[in-house]
Amino acid sequence: MRKIEEYTIRELQEAIVGIDQAKNPEKYAELQAEISRKRARVNELNSQISELYGSSSESSLGGDSVNQFTFKRCFLACLCSIGAFWVLIGLLGIFGLGTVTANGEQVHGMKALVTAVFGGGFSSLILAFMVWAGEKVLRLFENA
Numbered sequence: 001m002r003k004i005e006e007y008t009i010r011e012l013q014e015a016i017v018g019i020d021q022a023k024n025p026e027k028y029a030e031l032q033a034e035i036s037r038k039r040a041r042v043n044e045l046n047s048q049i050s051e052l053y054g055s056s057s058e059s060s061l062g063g064d065s066v067n068q069f070t071f072k073r074c075f076l077a078c079l080c081s082i083g084a085f086w087v088l089i090g091l092l093g094i095f096g097l098g099t100v101t102a103n104g105e106q107v108h109g110m111k112a113l114v115t116a117v118f119g120g121g122f123s124s125l126i127l128a129f130m131v132w133a134g135e136k137v138l139r140l141f142e143n144a
Helices: 009-018 025-053 057-062 071-094 110-143
Strands: 100-102 105-107
Touching: 009 025, 071 100, 071 110, 100 110, 105 110
Parallel strands: none
Antiparallel strands: 100 105
């Protein structure tokens, strides 16, 4: 059998759920104490990681983390890719290519550029929302 120190927090939690506290109070207390020690160690390691990467508890509470997945970052990423493509299409429309269609008619000149910019912004907004919502649903499944 393994020593109690070798078990993970999850395994200890499962053992606590499965143990009869009335029949084995000393084993229950031992498991609780080990979980407390492991959680203290986790907190200590998290603080060391925070110090190593220069983040503080204040920035992790409300500030933007380096890799935090937000709608704003998702929208900007979509805008840089899809929006840039639409601007390119609009620039081609300025020079007379029939690349932009509005209300069933091809548009040219500045109207093509303006239409393309709005089309790119709207497309980026829709795609960003779909990706952001999908990521939230994925987190729900991962945490379940």
